[in-house]
Amino acid sequence: MSRNFHIIVSSMKLTIDHKSQVPLHVQAEALLRKLIESPEYVGGKLLPNEVELSKELGISRTTLRQSINKLVYDGLLSRKKGVGTKVAESKSLSSKSKNWMSFSQEMSARGIPIRNFELHVSWVYPDKRLAGFFQIKEDKKILKLVRLRGRPEGPFVYFESYFHPNVGLTGEEDYKAPLYEMLEKEHSVVAMVSKEEISALLADELIASKLETSVGSPILFRKRFVYDIDERPIEYNLGFYKADSFVYTVESRRE
Amino acid sequence: MSRNFHIIVSSMKLTIDHKSQVPLHVQAEALLRKLIESPEYVGGKLLPNEVELSKELGISRTTLRQSINKLVYDGLLSRKKGVGTKVAESKSLSSKSKNWMSFSQEMSARGIPIRNFELHVSWVYPDKRLAGFFQIKEDKKILKLVRLRGRPEGPFVYFESYFHPNVGLTGEEDYKAPLYEMLEKEHSVVAMVSKEEISALLADELIASKLETSVGSPILFRKRFVYDIDERPIEYNLGFYKADSFVYTVESRRE
DNA sequence: TTCTTTACTATGTATGTACAAATGTATTAT
DNA sequence: ATAATACATTTGTACATACATAGTAAAGAA
Incomplete structure (x- = not known):
């Protein structure tokens, strides 16, 4: 029986598709990008911990960490040992930048x-x-x-x-x-x-x-x-x- | 018995110290940074493959990849599946405006x-x-x-x-x-x-x-x-x- | 020759596991 | 009350392993 792995945030359902051709860590990264846009997490609330989240998404902790690492490197997330992971306060200004024009x-x-x-x-x-x-x-x-x-x-x-x-x-x-x-x-x-x-x-x-x-x-x-x-x-x-x-x-x- | 893991390039001996407090992937990253500065590799020659290199350095492939990933992200190395890893051609610097940095x-x-x-x-x-x-x-x-x-x-x-x-x-x-x-x-x-x-x-x-x-x-x-x-x-x-x-x-x- | 198949090599993806270290909290002793 | 201790939580580090996939090169068939 095939379970459907997902996480719900702000009544939005974000899923990981294990049958997709897209690598899991790429899907997870995209999912996290959407996740951290939600008002729940921009306020500084900690994300679910890695072990929990990996279970919810049906992927291994290692794979999940791969995605998180990238976002940390991009400055979107910040982690602290013994505490948890949250959206970085100085959440990059890329989204705000207005130079998106033809x-x-x-x-x-x-x-x-x-x-x-x-x-x-x-x-x-x-x-x-x-x-x-x-x-x-x-x-x-x-x-x-x-x-x-x-x-x-x-x-x-x-x-x-x-x-x-x-x-x-x-x-x-x-x-x-x-x-x-x-x-x-x-x-x-x-x-x-x-x-x-x-x-x-x-x-x-x-x-x-x-x-x-x-x-x-x-x-x-x-x-x-x-x-x-x-x-x-x-x-x-x-x-x-x-x-x-x-x-x-x-x-x-x-x- | 304690082996001494190292790699020699341009008659320079680069080592990994397993007894050090510094994490192995950090040491490996520093080592690679020096390695890719050497004339042997700036020419575009492929680095030793991951499995070999990890053996030489006495660390696991996973750990080594952690270091390589960071350098790839920094634009210093480029990898190709089925081919190998080499110093990126355009090792040119770039400035990311989104992070607002000096x-x-x-x-x-x-x-x-x-x-x-x-x-x-x-x-x-x-x-x-x-x-x-x-x-x-x-x-x-x-x-x-x-x-x-x-x-x-x-x-x-x-x-x-x-x-x-x-x-x-x-x-x-x-x-x-x-x-x-x-x-x-x-x-x-x-x-x-x-x-x-x-x-x-x-x-x-x-x-x-x-x-x-x-x-x-x-x-x-x-x-x-x-x-x-x-x-x-x-x-x-x-x-x-x-x-x-x-x-x-x-x-x-x-x- | 030329094209196809096959084998090989190196990176890519993914999991499971184990222990270390930092932090915060609850408990206990003074 | 205060300080010391123990404990639980969460990220950090590290390894072994397996299979997938892209590229290259060699072997074989047309």
Whole structure:
């Protein structure tokens, strides 16, 4: 007989599916992430102890600890020997940070009219890096979207985007409209988490010609990894910004 | 009979002491940190596999994995199933905005030793921009802090900081310690909000010479405005990062 | 050759177990 | 009352073990 392992918090039922392909410690981590959002625990109440919780979820204490460790490392939980585990007081400000916007939203928020200079849609084989990010095989084609956008006077950003096959894009969509809105309405894909890496580099010939600048001019380079609510990868995005016409802003607040 | 567990790399003998009070996984982590600094492994050579290595060190595979996991999380190692573990190619540093950390905290969290190459403290008249930000008159001197910091091998960031007079800095403080902690403890000033503008530029002569790179190389430029709990300005900070050794990361989550 | 199958290697996932150490609480002795 | 002691609780450390899965390479079939 197959039991159904779960935990109920704020009349919300969080379960672990032992038949799922998703590793148990990943499921447990996702579950804990939701758990610690609930008002019951943000107040500083201790979580159920590890032995209890592992029993409730039907996983071993070792596996559970694997998940907890990650959250501790991320600064979401804090533990004390002999006491217990609770939501960290300085619960990261990531959730509060408001920089979750699509390009068009970012621009219109600044009052800048957008123009699309180029737009190419194609199906390509992922390289190792992409296949790794999307967790797919390299012989499975994915949608590639290349966009050159900017102000009426001229382009200032060159995008290269790749999308996970499961997102269900056909390549026939209207890519002039805000992308994430379209994904949500037409494909029921909700972009939830975005991880970005920002660095600087010099324009090579391709980038320089696209952005109508000279080789060796400074470029703000942004890699963006977008995930849905279950931390599944949706989009891999490379953005090359002309540094003299774009500034990336971040606002963070300690809690 | 007590065996002596160790590993030899670059004629350096790294050992694990089973009689020590320090937990084995902590010792193993420290050992691996040294190990992966050696030229043998930075080249991309695979580390000994987990089963072998755990035997050599006289610890269980589980314990060893605990150490490796942490280094993977810190971005120092990368693993591939069926292949092995090696030093991550882009062993470049990154800054996680979500944790609201000072430079030294960011670095020490990643196990990177910091070195201060230069440190200059002076009192200067603010220019218009600074006076405007701090809401003070231009004839009121403010504290200027210039720092050149980086890894033992060489500097990778050049900071220019200015502080509001009301913060109460005398210029005699210990600026090698984490700055915001010191402000909080000794001057009861709590940094709360940080607004950052990130862009790219080319190294000019000053920056190039300080960062030991060439004129025209790509620099990640970060302006940082720091405010206290009442939104009063505390610090104005300019950071010039060598782009090839620093990546700025942002993680955001929609609510 | 070229493709397929097979074997091997290394990491990934998961469990069960045992004892250590820190903390808080209840009990007892002074 | 106060201090010392004992006990229960909870996380921390550590091990042995088993099987799953991805990647690589060698052997075999077309």
